[in-house]
Amino acid sequence: MQFLQSLPWVDPLSLAAGLAEGGDRYWVFLYSGAKTSYSGRFSFLAYDMEEKITGDDFSALMGRVSGNQSRFENMWLGYLGYGLKNSLEKLAADSPNWLDLPHLCMMKFGTIIEFDHEKHTVTMHSCHSNPRIPQVRKAATIYPIGVKSIVSNMSKDDYLAKVSAITQRIHNGDLYQANLTRKFMGEFMEPPAAFEIFRKLCEASPAPYSAFLRLDDRHILSSSPELFLKIDENGHIRARPIKGTSPRFADPAQDKKSRDSLATSAKDKAENLMIVDLMRNDLSRSCVPGSVATSELFTITSHSNVHHMSSTVTGRIKPGSDTLDAIMRCFPPGSMTGAPKIIAMNVCSEMEELERGIYSGAIGWLGGDGAAELSVVIRTLIMEGRRFEFQVGGGIVADSTPEAEFKETIDKSRGILAAIGLLPSDIENLYVMH
Numbered sequence: 001m002q003f004l005q006s007l008p009w010v011d012p013l014s015l016a017a018g019l020a021e022g023g024d025r026y027w028v029f030l031y032s033g034a035k036t037s038y039s040g041r042f043s044f045l046a047y048d049m050e051e052k053i054t055g056d057d058f059s060a061l062m063g064r065v066s067g068n069q070s071r072f073e074n075m076w077l078g079y080l081g082y083g084l085k086n087s088l089e090k091l092a093a094d095s096p097n098w099l100d101l102p103h104l105c106m107m108k109f110g111t112i113i114e115f116d117h118e119k120h121t122v123t124m125h126s127c128h129s130n131p132r133i134p135q136v137r138k139a140a141t142i143y144p145i146g147v148k149s150i151v152s153n154m155s156k157d158d159y160l161a162k163v164s165a166i167t168q169r170i171h172n173g174d175l176y177q178a179n180l181t182r183k184f185m186g187e188f189m190e191p192p193a194a195f196e197i198f199r200k201l202c203e204a205s206p207a208p209y210s211a212f213l214r215l216d217d218r219h220i221l222s223s224s225p226e227l228f229l230k231i232d233e234n235g236h237i238r239a240r241p242i243k244g245t246s247p248r249f250a251d252p253a254q255d256k257k258s259r260d261s262l263a264t265s266a267k268d269k270a271e272n273l274m275i276v277d278l279m280r281n282d283l284s285r286s287c288v289p290g291s292v293a294t295s296e297l298f299t300i301t302s303h304s305n306v307h308h309m310s311s312t313v314t315g316r317i318k319p320g321s322d323t324l325d326a327i328m329r330c331f332p333p334g335s336m337t338g339a340p341k342i343i344a345m346n347v348c349s350e351m352e353e354l355e356r357g358i359y360s361g362a363i364g365w366l367g368g369d370g371a372a373e374l375s376v377v378i379r380t381l382i383m384e385g386r387r388f389e390f391q392v393g394g395g396i397v398a399d400s401t402p403e404a405e406f407k408e409t410i411d412k413s414r415g416i417l418a419a420i421g422l423l424p425s426d427i428e429n430l431y432v433m434h
Contacts, residue, residue, distance in 0.1 A: 003129055007122040010136055012043040012115045013199060018134035019047055020195035026107060028077040030365065031210040032117055036301065038240060039208040039227060041118050044365065046077050048110035054102040057087030058328055061106060065324045067370030072125040074368030078106035082360035085332050085345060092346050094355035098185040098389050099382050101357055105215060140196050145421040146189030152430045153183045153354045160402040162351045170398045177274050178338035178347045181393025182409055183354055184427060188386045194219035197419050205304050205415025209375030211363045219383045220358060223415055225303050226376040228333045228362045233369040235317035237283060237326055241275045241335035243395050244268030244309030247411045259307045263300050271395045272298060272309050278334040278341055279313045286326040287315035305414040323370045333376045336360035338395060358382060359391040381416050390416050
């Protein structure tokens with residue numbers, strides 16, 4: 001990226017909207033749509049794709065992600081799908097997904113625009129001496145989005161029964177926790193404007209790790225609040241798993257009661273601590289002995305639709321390991337599996353009977369200086385023409401109650417449902433896809 005150019009401050013969404021109206025078939029927008037104490041400073045808009053790596057394992061990335069260049073000189077942006085787990089461990093095979101995407105898609109772009117939300121600066125990094133700049137576009141008029149049909153991989157009764165089955169296996173001593181998820185698949189009446197749905201998603205569910213990826217005729221729209229891994233150029237690594245959720249309420253007193261209930265919940269603390277221990281173990285595989293520590297425990301953060309409990313685990317990558325090695329040793333995010341990790345992944349595959357796809361993986365960037373930042377793929381809508389899918393879930397532990405777990409999945413889906421014009425009641429009782 002030998003050419004730098006400073007641009008006047010502009011709303012990142014408005015500039016990305018201009019790109020969405022153009023003819024680019026591949027581009028990535030990583031949007032810090034909500035400022036938090038742990039993230040939300042930078043957004044990136046990347047276009048003019050130069051190279052694309054896809055595959056079902058990490059091998060194509062090996063040797064391509066270096067730590068001896070400038071950050072933007074060799075920056076890769078894209079996703080790491082949950083299915084990469086099968087290339088890292090001996091796991092049960094999953095059934096094909098509703099929308100079939102490669103397990104890995106990382107791209108290198110000729111132009112990357114960096115937005116600093118704190119300094120209100122915009123810097124263009126480009127390989128071109130006279131790079132094109134997208135036109136600023138304000139929000140378009142969104143006509144009602146018509147959903148023709150929506151089904152799931154499990155009915156409400158199925159989900160309740162599977163939660164009960166998992167809790168029984170926990171009581172039997174097979175495992176401690178499993179992150180059971182439920183997938184929703186549907187069709188729109190007509191293919192909607194994907195970026196305008198993304199705007200609605202950002203409005204309904206603002207998040208520090210929002211993302212919009214255009215991959216030819218497929219679109220990935222994410223509003224994740226969860227950090228998977230953040231690594232700086234000196235090898236300091238941080239994970240911030242979320243485990244524990246309670247709903248938001250319009251009434252301040254009721255909302256505070258919900259937040260306080262989460263903060264004092266023994267069940268949610270136990271659930272969170274299991275994943276903290278799992279992440280400590282994962283990080284220790286690539287970190288300097290003794291450097292892995294828990295810097296925050298049971299922190300409550302409030303988002304538009306839910307309150308979350310999260311903790312922070314840090315470490316320092318040891319000599320002989322690098323950024324990609326650390327990512328592989330922690331993948332997939334422990335908050336989306338359960339514990340012990342391998343057993344939990346197999347139990348989830350058995351119960352869900354359908355590949356998760358991108359969901360439960362990671363979205364973000366890997367820099368040429370060894371730095372990286374990846375979110376956990378939750379609160380994410382995937383679109384292809386008229387077809388769409390999204391997924392929600394939660395950690396099942398010994399004292400989980402099926403009805404409460406089911407309600408949590410509905411609460412987590414509210415942002416996506418609002419973006420596509422559905423209500424929570426529309427997904428409570430669905431036909432199952434066979």
